[in-house]
Amino acid sequence: MRLADAASLKGISKSPNEKLVIGLIGCGGMGAANMRNLMNFPDVEVAALCDVDDARIPNDLRDVEHKYGRKPDVYKDYRKILDRKDIDAVIVGTPDHWHALVLIHACEAGKDAYCEKPLSHDIVESVYMAEAVKHHKRIVQCGTWQRSTREFTDALDYVRSGKLGKIILTRAWITDGFRAGHQKPTTPPSGLDYDMWVGPAEFVPYQSNRLHFNWRWFMNFGGGMSTDWGVHMMDIALLGMSRDQDLVMPTSVSAYGGQWAITDDDRNAPDTMQAIYRFENPDFAMHWQIGLDHPEKEGHGTEFVSADGRTLRVWRGGWKVLDPGGKELPKEEAAPPPDHWRNWVDCVKTRSAPRASLPSVAQTTIVCHLSNVALSSGETVHWDNKKQDLVGKAGRNSLSYHRPYRKGYKLPEYKPA
Ligand SMILES: NC(=O)c1ccc[n+]([C@@H]2O[C@H](COP(=O)([O-])OP(=O)(O)OC[C@H]3O[C@@H](n4cnc5c(N)ncnc54)[C@H](O)[C@@H]3O)[C@@H](O)[C@H]2O)c1
Numbered sequence: 001m002r003l004a005d006a007a008s009l010k011g012i013s014k015s016p017n018e019k020l021v022i023g024l025i026g027c028g029g030m031g032a033a034n035m036r037n038l039m040n041f042p043d044v045e046v047a048a049l050c051d052v053d054d055a056r057i058p059n060d061l062r063d064v065e066h067k068y069g070r071k072p073d074v075y076k077d078y079r080k081i082l083d084r085k086d087i088d089a090v091i092v093g094t095p096d097h098w099h100a101l102v103l104i105h106a107c108e109a110g111k112d113a114y115c116e117k118p119l120s121h122d123i124v125e126s127v128y129m130a131e132a133v134k135h136h137k138r139i140v141q142c143g144t145w146q147r148s149t150r151e152f153t154d155a156l157d158y159v160r161s162g163k164l165g166k167i168i169l170t171r172a173w174i175t176d177g178f179r180a181g182h183q184k185p186t187t188p189p190s191g192l193d194y195d196m197w198v199g200p201a202e203f204v205p206y207q208s209n210r211l212h213f214n215w216r217w218f219m220n221f222g223g224g225m226s227t228d229w230g231v232h233m234m235d236i237a238l239l240g241m242s243r244d245q246d247l248v249m250p251t252s253v254s255a256y257g258g259q260w261a262i263t264d265d266d267r268n269a270p271d272t273m274q275a276i277y278r279f280e281n282p283d284f285a286m287h288w289q290i291g292l293d294h295p296e297k298e299g300h301g302t303e304f305v306s307a308d309g310r311t312l313r314v315w316r317g318g319w320k321v322l323d324p325g326g327k328e329l330p331k332e333e334a335a336p337p338p339d340h341w342r343n344w345v346d347c348v349k350t351r352s353a354p355r356a357s358l359p360s361v362a363q364t365t366i367v368c369h370l371s372n373v374a375l376s377s378g379e380t381v382h383w384d385n386k387k388q389d390l391v392g393k394a395g396r397n398s399l400s401y402h403r404p405y406r407k408g409y410k411l412p413e414y415k416p417a
Pocket residue numbers: 025026027028029030031050051052053056076078093094095096098116117118143144145196197199211212213214228
């Protein structure tokens with residue numbers, strides 16, 4: 001019997017030495033980076049790789065063969081991996097527009113997962129993904145690995161301990177100067193199943209500058225920087241203001257911006273965004289910004305501002321506490337957190353919630369999409385956390401709220417009770 005099945009059926013913990021057999025869905029990019037991290041553990045084995053583009057497979061195949069002394073099985077259709085009884089878990093490393101289908105199908109096949117962020121392409125997908133994970137009792141770690149790095153855990157400990165005092169404002173930001181350039185539609189390369197790459201998204205002709213990595217700046221496949229980096233940086237703001245992984249959620253969001261700076265380019269994600277989120281009980285505001293300049297700050301980061309004017313700033317690589325005049329104040333460091341990927345493997349074995357458990361990162365992903373909903377609809381949108389839905393009509397027509405799937409694809413509906 002598969003490790004994950006045995007554990008969830010019997011409700012028991014598994015022996016620490018038992019091997020977790022995994023398959024990678026979406027090679028070449030961050031999915032492969034996750035796979036390499038997991039291959040460092042003696043109790044993990046990679047059995048299969050899957051990608052719709054043959055060109056993305058050779059490097060990953062070579063490394064897996066080198067590590068285990070045998071070739072992994074290779075597939076173009078992820079459902080072939082999900083059919084395999086000997087595979088316990090999958091890495092979901094596809095572009096965002098595929099996450100919901102692959103992850104929900106994996107849950108239905110009884111697989112645990114390491115799923116990349118942002119979780120979804122729209123809000124409704126995130127809600128259904130969280131429900132599917134709970135319904136099928138799957139252990140899913142998400143790619144928000146900052147939840148397991150020292151600067152962020154130290155900064156969060158400091159904020160949550162109350163040392164910064166009452167927090168009235170959080171800020172998160174990212175710099176975005178990406179250009180995709182211009183390209184004309186061409187015939188897809190022969191090894192790429194382009195129709196499958198587009199999957200549930202609206203079909204558009206093949207253009208190589210919309211494909212690997214670049215897709216995040218095309219709203220048909222990604223959500224721009226609000227989801228790509230927002231899910232990292234706003235996640236920290238939300239965690240700091242929450243007691244545990246069940247995050248505080250905003251009651252309303254307004255946004256202003258657009259594609260104003262990088263206009264002569266095929267990308268269509270906003271390069272400029274000023275979004276304001278309102279939270280109640282406790283009352284505070286969150287400011288999210290995409291822009292071209294962030295002088296005297298890192299290119300990305302999260303800040304907490306207290307009622308007495310102190311600021312805690314954290315970014316990849318460090319954190320500091322500043323007085324209202326900008327003078328650095330003493331800070332404290334705690335014990336280092338566990339490795340993010342190791343934490344997932346351990347949680348799969350003990351059937352406990354990992355540090356970036358999917359239902360929690362689904363909340364952050366919804367918060368990120370809300371800025372795109374507010375921007376694309378031009379309306380202030382309101383969120384009902386109990387119903388896990390927008391309030392009223394505002395924002396409901398936005399594709400970032402819910403986008404129709406292409407003919408032939410259907411999102412399984414896991415509606416909250
Ligand atoms: N956690 C992080 O820090 C981090 C960093 C980078 C990317 N990411 C996330 O990782 C995911 C992948 O991003 P990337 O930059 O590696 O993208 P990428 O385009 O480089 O790689 C995605 C791969 O998935 C393949 N693919 C597409 N549809 C597929 C399908 N149906 N079945 C199998 N394979 C399919 C593509 O052909 C491609 O090889 C995204 O969700 C992204 O947001 C996370």
